Amino acid sequence: MREAVFVRRRAPTWRALEALLDADGPDPDALADAYVRLGDDLAYAKTFFPGSAAAAYLNDLSAQAHAQIYRNRREERGRLVRFWTHEVPMAVWHARGALLASLLLFVGAVGVGVVSSRGDATFVRLILGDGYVNMSQANVEAGDPFAVYKDARQLDMVLGIAFNNVRVSFLAFAGFFPGVPVPGASVGTGWVLVTNGIMVGAFAHLFAAEGLMGEWLRVVMIHGTLELAAIVIAGGAGLTMWNAVFLPGTYPRLVALQRGARRGLTIVVGLVPVFLIAALLEGVVTRRTEMPLWASLVVILGSLAALVGYFVVLPALRGRARSADRGLPESRGDGAGVRGSTPSAPSIPATP
Numbered sequence: 041m042r043e044a045v046f047v048r049r050r051a052p053t054w055r056a057l058e059a060l061l062d063a064d065g066p067d068p069d070a071l072a073d074a075y076v077r078l079g080d081d082l083a084y085a086k087t088f089f090p091g092s093a094a095a096a097y098l099n100d101l102s103a104q105a106h107a108q109i110y111r112n113r114r115e116e117r118g119r120l121v122r123f124w125t126h127e128v129p130m131a132v133w134h135a136r137g138a139l140l141a142s143l144l145l146f147v148g149a150v151g152v153g154v155v156s157s158r159g160d161a162t163f164v165r166l167i168l169g170d171g172y173v174n175m176s177q178a179n180v181e182a183g184d185p186f187a188v189y190k191d192a193r194q195l196d197m198v199l200g201i202a203f204n205n206v207r208v209s210f211l212a213f214a215g216f217f218p219g220v221p222v223p224g225a226s227v228g229t230g231w232v233l234v235t236n237g238i239m240v241g242a243f244a245h246l247f248a249a250e251g252l253m254g255e256w257l258r259v260v261m262i263h264g265t266l267e268l269a270a271i272v273i274a275g276g277a278g279l280t281m282w283n284a285v286f287l288p289g290t291y292p293r294l295v296a297l298q299r300g301a302r303r304g305l306t307i308v309v310g311l312v313p314v315f316l317i318a319a320l321l322e323g324v325v326t327r328r329t330e331m332p333l334w335a336s337l338v339v340i341l342g343s344l345a346a347l348v349g350y351f352v353v354l355p356a357l358r359g360r361a362r363s364a365d366r367g368l369p370e371s372r373g374d375g376a377g378v379r380g381s382t383p384s385a386p387s388i389p390a391t392p
Contacts, residue, residue: 164246
């Protein structure tokens with residue numbers, strides 16, 4: 041490729057990076073993405089056009105970008121607020137495809153659990169264990185089918201549930217096979233989603249077979265709405281991380297893994313309030329099975345509205361707003377960039 045053709049093709053990307061450097065508080069992900077791409081262009085120019093104006097310009101631009109990214113500065117005020125209101129929603133927006141895949145996989149597994157339980161009476165015992173099934177049936181016969189939520193002290197139950205929720209969600213994120221201390225990549229994440237989905241399906245059928253499906257939804261989904269959503273979202277975060285290894289795009293696989301891991305971990309950290317609230321509901325509210333239907337619906341629908349608002353609506357608003365306000369062309373679903381005027385120095389080499 042001739043130098044003039046190279047400059048003409050890549051100039052829009054360089055101008056977009058100049059605009060980022062000139063902007064007040066540029067988006068860190070967009071700046072890092074542009075810097076990585078600039079490094080590729082600089083290496084190409086030094087290899088095929090050594091000593092050229094293009095190589096000198098790219099070297100100067102790379103130095104400016106490096107200084108902008110790695111300079112030491114005090115942490116801005118409101119950093120924690122920005123994390124919850126911008127960084128987590130943007131990470132969810134970038135991972136929306138993986139999150140949808142995680143949801144479909146989990147719902148499909150729940151369906152498998154229900155259908156398998158209907159077709160084979162021993163399937164529920166295979167999945168949940170004889171002890172749990174016998175206990176549940178004894179509770180049903182005693183007229184208190186959800187007595188299991190009343191057995192432990194509230195504080196102990198809340199702490200235990202919170203720990204278990206975090207454990208399962210991190211398993212879904214990291215993609216570890218249960219009992220095997222080796223990452224299974226996206227296959228492991230899928231395995232955690234499928235096994236938990238089948239378990240939920242078998243659990244639901246256990247009560248549906250007793251004519252208690254309505255009661256199961258009214259009681260269990262008080263905490264289950266948040267709990268199951270957390271598993272699905274953590275699974276989507278895991279798919280985002282591990283799929284970056286198999287589909288790195290223009291990045292080296294290690295760089296793609298680092299980017300995917302950072303994005304996935306941001307989502308999982310954003311789930312911490314969901315873990316805690318779900319544990320609180322299960323340990324304190326779910327045990328009150330005598331609650332009227334309207335009270336249960338308030339909790340369930342309120343939880344669902346909060347999930348949709350934070351993990352669907354807000355990410356969509358943030359993502360579309362940034363796509364409209366930034367000038368960098370959307371790449372790998374990032375939609376990063378800033379619209380702005382091109383700085384006068386350093387200038388892009390003119391093409392003959």
